[in-house]
Structures are given as C-alpha cells and as structure tokens.
Amino acid sequence: MKQKLRHLLTQALKALQAKHVLPVEETFNVELDRPRHEGQGDLASNVALTLASQTSMRPRELAQRIVEHLPASALVRRVEVAGPGFINFFLSENAFQAIVEEILEAGHSFGRSDIGAHRSIQVEFVSANPTGPLHVGHGRGAAYGAAVADLLEAIGYNVHREYYVNDAGRQMNILATSVWLRYLELCGETVVFPASGYAGAYVRDIAAALKHELGASLCRSAADVAMQLPADAAQGGDAEVHVDALIDRARTLLGNQQYQLIYQRALTDILADIREDLEQFGVTYDCWFSEHSLTASGAVKRAIERLRASGHVYEKDKALWFRSTDYRDEKDRVVVRENGQTTYFASDIAYHMDKLERGFERVIDIWGADHHGYVPRVKAALSAMGDDPSRLDVLLVQFAILYRGGERVQMSTRSGEFVTLRELREEVGKDAARFFYVMRKCEQHMDFDLDLAKSQSADNPVYYVQYAHARVCSVFRQLKEKGLRHDRVNGNAHLPLLTEPHEQQLLAALGRYPEVVEAAALAHEPHQLCHYLRELANEFHTYYNAHTFLVEASDLRDARLNLIDATRQVIANGLGLLSVSAPERM
RNA sequence: GCGCCCUUAGCUCAGUUGGAUAGAGCGUUGGCCUCCGGAGCCAAAGGUCAGAGGUUCGAAUCCUCUAGGGCGCGCCA
Numbered sequence: 170m171k172q173k174l175r176h177l178l179t180q181a182l183k184a185l186q187a188k189h190v191l192p193v194e195e196t197f198n199v200e201l202d203r204p205r206h207e208g209q210g211d212l213a214s215n216v217a218l219t220l221a222s223q224t225s226m227r228p229r230e231l232a233q234r235i236v237e238h239l240p241a242s243a244l245v246r247r248v249e250v251a252g253p254g255f256i257n258f259f260l261s262e263n264a265f266q267a268i269v270e271e272i273l274e275a276g277h278s279f280g281r282s283d284i285g286a287h288r289s290i291q292v293e294f295v296s297a298n299p300t301g302p303l304h305v306g307h308g309r310g311a312a313y314g315a316a317v318a319d320l321l322e323a324i325g326y327n328v329h330r331e332y333y334v335n336d337a338g339r340q341m342n343i344l345a346t347s348v349w350l351r352y353l354e355l356c357g358e359t360v361v362f363p364a365s366g367y368a369g370a371y372v373r374d375i376a377a378a379l380k381h382e383l384g385a386s387l388c389r390s391a392a393d394v395a396m397q398l399p400a401d402a403a404q405g406g407d408a409e410v411h412v413d414a415l416i417d418r419a420r421t422l423l424g425n426q427q428y429q430l431i432y433q434r435a436l437t438d439i440l441a442d443i444r445e446d447l448e449q450f451g452v453t454y455d456c457w458f459s460e461h462s463l464t465a466s467g468a469v470k471r472a473i474e475r476l477r478a479s480g481h482v483y484e485k486d487k488a489l490w491f492r493s494t495d496y497r498d499e500k501d502r503v504v505v506r507e508n509g510q511t512t513y514f515a516s517d518i519a520y521h522m523d524k525l526e527r528g529f530e531r532v533i534d535i536w537g538a539d540h541h542g543y544v545p546r547v548k549a550a551l552s553a554m555g556d557d558p559s560r561l562d563v564l565l566v567q568f569a570i571l572y573r574g575g576e577r578v579q580m581s582t583r584s585g586e587f588v589t590l591r592e593l594r595e596e597v598g599k600d601a602a603r604f605f606y607v608m609r610k611c612e613q614h615m616d617f618d619l620d621l622a623k624s625q626s627a628d629n630p631v632y633y634v635q636y637a638h639a640r641v642c643s644v645f646r647q648l649k650e651k652g653l654r655h656d657r658v659n660g661n662a663h664l665p666l667l668t669e670p671h672e673q674q675l676l677a678a679l680g681r682y683p684e685v686v687e688a689a690a691l692a693h694e695p696h697q698l699c700h701y702l703r704e705l706a707n708e709f710h711t712y713y714n715a716h717t718f719l720v721e722a723s724d725l726r727d728a729r730l731n732l733i734d735a736t737r738q739v740i741a742n743g744l745g746l747l748s749v750s751a752p753e754r755m
Numbered sequence: 756g757c758g759c760c761c762u763u764a765g766c767u768c769a770g771u772u773g774g775a776u777a778g779a780g781c782g783u784u785g786g787c788c789u790c791c792g793g794a795g796c797c798a799a800a801g802g803u804c805a806g807a808g809g810u811u812c813g814a815a816u817c818c819u820c821u822a823g824g825g826c827g828c829g830c831c832a
Contacts, residue, residue: 205774205776215775339831340832489830499757499828500828512831513832514832538759538827539827540826541758542758544759565760567761609768609769628794632794633780637795640792644791646791647792651791684771688771700768700770700779714793714795
C-alpha cells in the first residue's frame with residue numbers, strides 16, 4: 170500500500186522536474202507516514218516540507234503543485250494539503266478490503282517478505298558461560314535474540330543462529346574445582362568450600378553423578394587438598410588467590426587426565442542443561458561454537474599474526490599488547506599474557522575474524538549491557554585486521570529486574586542465589602516469559618512483574634492477545650454448533666459489505682502488519698510487534714463487542730467471518746514470530 | 756575521575772528515526788451481558804516530555820551544559 174502511493178508521488182515529482190519546478194538532478198526519498206490523528210488521512214507525506222527549501226515556493230504551495238500532478242488511482246478516495254504542507258491521502262474502502270483475501274490466501278506466510286534477498290546474517294546471542302544454569306538475566310537475551318533472528322528470517326534474510334561457548338579459561342577451572350570439592354564431600358572428606366567457588370546445587374548434582382559412575386577413584390584426602398593454601402576471604406585472605414591455588418592443587422593431586430575428566434563432565438552436563446532449557450524456551454541454534462576450538466585450530470594465533478602484520482601490536486612488560494587506541498579505544502589491550510597464555514580478548518578477536526571469514530555479510534552480537542565497554546576494542550581489532558567493522562552490529566540488552574509481590578527479587582550468580590530461567594518458565598509459563606521479555610526496548614531497563622506475567626486477567630497483555638485468537642476460534646465453533654457453513658469464496662466476493670467504522674479500522678490494522686514486521690526486523694525491535702499485536706487485539710475485541718458476526722444474511726456473515734479469520738491468522742503469525750502460542754481455547 | 760546507556764501521566768512503558776493537538780496498559784472514577792467466551796468493551800480524570808540554553812518552517816526526538824539513576828573502566832571470562 171505504502172509502495173503504491175510512493176509510486177504515485179514519485180510520478181508527480183518527476184512531472185514537476187520535467188517542468189523545472191524541482192531541480193532535475195535530484196532523486197527523491199519519499200516518506201509516507203501513518204498520521205497520528207483522525208482527519209489527517211490514512212497515509213501522509215511530508216515531501217513538500219522537505220523539498221520546499223530547494224525551490225522558491227512555500228511548502229503548502231509546493232504541496233498543492235504535487236497534488237495537481239498526482240496520477241489518478243482507484244486506491245485513493247481523496248487527497249488534501251493540510252497543516253504546514255502535508256499531503257494527506259484518504260484511501261478508498263476497497264483498498265482496505267482487499268487485504269482480507271490477501272491474508273487468507275497467504276496464510277501463515279502473510280507478512281513475510283523478500284527484503285533481505287537471502288543475504289546471510291549471523292545472530293549470536295545468549296553465549297552465557299557454561300558454569301551454571303541460565304538465569305533470568307540470560308532469558309531476556311535469549312528471547313530478544315531469538316525474536317530478532319526470527320524477524321530477520323521473516324523478511325528474507327538467511328539467518329544463522331549461534332551460541333559462543335566459553336569452554337576455556339579460569340571460570341571453567343573454578344567450576345571444575347568446585348565440582349571436585351563437592352565430590353570430595355560425598356567421599357566423606359571435610360573440605361571448606363571456597364568463597365569464590367560455584368555454590369549452586371547443580372554443582373552437587375554433577376558431583377553426585379560422577380561419584381555414582383566412577384566411585385571413589387577421584388577421592389583425595391582433605392588434608393592434602395588444604396595443605397599450605399593461601400587464606401580464603403573468610404580468613405582475611407584474597408578469595409581469588411585462594412581459589413586459583415585450589416585449582417592448581419586439584420590439577421596436581423588428580424593429574425591432568427582425571428582433572429580433565431571432571432572438567433569435561435561439568436562442561437557437557439551444564440551445556441546439555443542449557444541447551445534443553447533453551448529448547449523448552451523455543452530457542453534453537455544452528456551452531457554451538459567452542460572457544461577452545463579457536464585455539465586448537467590455530468585461529469587465535471593467526472588473528473594475532475594478522476594484527477602483528479598490520480603493525481598494531483607491541484611488547485611491554487613481557488606481554489603482547491594490541492594498540493587499540495589507534496582506533497579510539499580508551500586504552501591498549503593485552504592479547505598474550507606475561508605467562509604466554511592468550512587472553513579471552515584474543516579468542517574473541519579470532520572468533521570475530523572467523524565469523525567474517527565464514528562469509529556472513531552481516532554479524533549481530535547480542536550482549537548484556539555490562540559488556541558495553543567491550544564494543545570499541547572488538548571493532549578496533551576488526552579495523553586493524555583490515556575488515557570492515559560496520560559489518561558487525563552489537564546490540565546491548567539491559568538487565569531485567571524481577572518483582573514479586575511488589576518487592577524486588579535479589580540475585581547473585583556466584584552465591585547461587587539466582588532465579589533460573591527454568592524456574593521462571595515454570596512459574597509464569599513460556600508464552601508469558603517470551604512476550605514479557607521482548608515487550609520493552611532492549612536498551613531499556615526492564616521491570617519484570619512476575620505476578621502480572623502469571624495473572625490470567627485483562628492486565629496481562631499476553632492473555633489479551635491470545636484471547637482474541639481464541640475468541641475467533643470460538644466463533645467458528647459456534648458456527649458449527651448452529652449448523653451454519655462458512656463459504657470463504659462467497660465472503661471474499663462480498664467484502665465490500667464491510668463498511669462499518671469498526672470494520673474499517675480493523676482492516677486498516679491488518680494492512681499494517683507487513684510494515685510492522687519489516688520495521689521491527691530492520692530496527693531489531695521486536696517490541697514494535699508486541700505493541701502492534703496489542704493494538705490489533707484491541708481493534709478485534711472492540712469490533713466483537715459492537716457487532717454480531719453470525720448474522721442471518723449469509724453474504725455479510727461470510728464476509729465478516731473472512732475478516733475475523735484473517736485477524737486470527739495475523740495474530741497467529743505475529744505471536745509465532747515471538748514463539749508465543751496461539752491457543753484455540755483458553 | 757573518565758566513558759557508554761537511561762530519565763515521557765500516580766505505576767510500567769510507546770512515540771513510525773525531525774512532523775500536525777503527547778499515546779497505550781495498569782491503577783482511580785463512572786457506564787455496558789435475555790446477544791458469537793465479561794480473560795471483553797466504552798467514557799472521564801491524569802503532562803512544564805528531569806532542568807536550562809542552542810540548531811530551523813517545526814524538537815520528546817539533534818548539539819552543549821546541569822541534576823538524578825544504571826553499567827563499565829583486569830595480563831577475569
């Protein structure tokens with residue numbers, strides 16, 4: 170619809186160019202908006218306001234000239250110049266009605282398009298450390314990332330979903346050691362659990378599984394473990410120093426093979442848990458990318474070599490530094506430590522190098538907002554390697570704060586006092602969780618009201634939208650019970666009977682859907698879709714209350730049934746993009 | 756201290772990337788079922804868009820400053 174009107178406007182502008190009213194060499198970017206207020210038409214353009222400065226005319230005068238040169242169209246009922254120089258289009262009733270047939274024909278693919286032209290795009294999201302179950306903070310990234318990916322796919326991009334697994338590094342060693350200490354407890358040893366260890370119950374579960382399968386083969390005496398360790402925080406020492414010493418002790422006492430056994434077991438168990446959790450949440454991946462594989466494949470080394478070759482690294486204090494300040498980072502960053510080990514940042518440079526080498530035209534990273542300081546250095550690395558940093562988009566997701574009974578729910582990962590994503594799903598359900606998470610703009614802090622998400626009432630926007638869907642289904646059940654038939658072809662033939670204001674408004678809302686999907690996808694803003702669905706549901710409920718669909722006259726009845734069936738289809742499609750179910754009964 | 760993000764109705768948030776008279780939901784108040792699902796609908800009240808300057812035909816939106824809040828500033832990941 171927009172495109173058709175845009176075409177008309179462009180025709181008019183070209184005509185004015187031919188008459189030298191407008192500069193000939195210009196190409197015009199014609200914008201069409203949905204006016205906010207009634208009486209301002211169905212679509213409006215501000216071209217006259219933006220172009221007036223290039224002419225000697227006032228905006229209103231130019232607008233009038235444009236209108237005079239508009240080609241006639243059956244879609245348009247009336248055109249007027251309004252306000253400071255807006256051109257308002259009033260569409261004919263038929264223009265709206267045609268959408269019903271279009272929706273019913275396209276079915277579940279209505280709203281999908283080919284704007285992305287199969288260009289490849291990677292979306293990496295969640296990528297939480299596999300040191301424990303996902304918590305509600307990760308949930309927002311999961312819901313948001315999945316929605317962005319699905320939206321992009323819906324407008325024709327070739328989307329690749331990926332999870333970066335931080336399976337290397339210190340945190341994983343702390344986890345492995347934590348598991349071992351719990352295992353020792355099961356062996357009857359009395360060990361003091363470190364302040365910086367992972368204290369969650371899942372650590373005990375992994376330890377118990379190990380004990381069950383391997384018996385006591387990994388047992389060592391508590392005295393050997395504790396011998397001459399630096400003091401933990403509780404004894405006035407440094408918790409981090411203490412836990413690092415514990416890791417070394419575990420390695421020495423167990424030997425590399427047994428230590429790796431525990432390490433790998435912890436990793437695979439937790440990863441399996443995360444994967445299952447996300448699947449239940451409606452989130453799946455094309456690839457789980459291992460950080461460790463970057464070292465094994467030599468990608469990290471190669472990335473560092475590329476930086477070196479471009480002259481952006483130097484040695485200082487026995488470490489190798491990347492001069493990221495050449496690219497507006499705040500300070501330079503270490504890539505190879507004093508002890509010869511590469512840093513996490515080095516892996517990340519290699520990872521992003523690898524992403525671009527795999528041929529994705531665009532790459533989207535979705536990170537927690539606490540990592541925002543990390544963006545400049547990753548982009549700097551891409552620049553230094555001669556890649557185009559604008560191929561990478563980093564989207565930052567703010568934290569969600571849970572409220573229950575009006576009180577803020579406190580959380581901290583290390584102490585094990587956190588609400589897991591799984592618990593959230595069990596408490597409020599997948600549908601409400603998915604919808605609530607993406608209801609807000611991602612860079613907004615979010616208050617997640619558990620009581621509201623759970624409530625099966627009008628306050629809850631998820632139920633409100635789903636209810637509209639269920640209501641349509643219910644009408645069709647009623648139809649059968651009354652022994653009536655729905656003739657879709659007849660309905661399409663009598664769409665011109667849909668002239669009630671409520672019907673016109675519902676039709677207009679349906680017609681907006683493809684634009685909403687496109688806008689939400691391109692802006693990476695699924696919340697636009699949420700708001701749209703709420704408005705659509707509202708239009709439907711209003712219509713429902715004002716008119717009876719199952720009327721005696723079969724022509725009108727069929728037309729109305731087509732309209733509400735189209736509404737049902739659009740709601741189902743929209744909810745589907747958010748992985749929220751569209752129930753037939755509630 | 757420096758950097759990034761945020762501040763819109765009592766509360767939670769939109770605001771189509773600079774457009775016309777500032778928009779929803781919740782909450783409050785008042786209405787609507789002999790009728791397809793009341794998990795619904797309608798109406799009213801509620802605003803110095805944190806504050807002050809600036810840019811232009813036009814600013815909640817862009818630039819500067821100020822005040823409040825969040826996050827980040829490791830040879831952790």
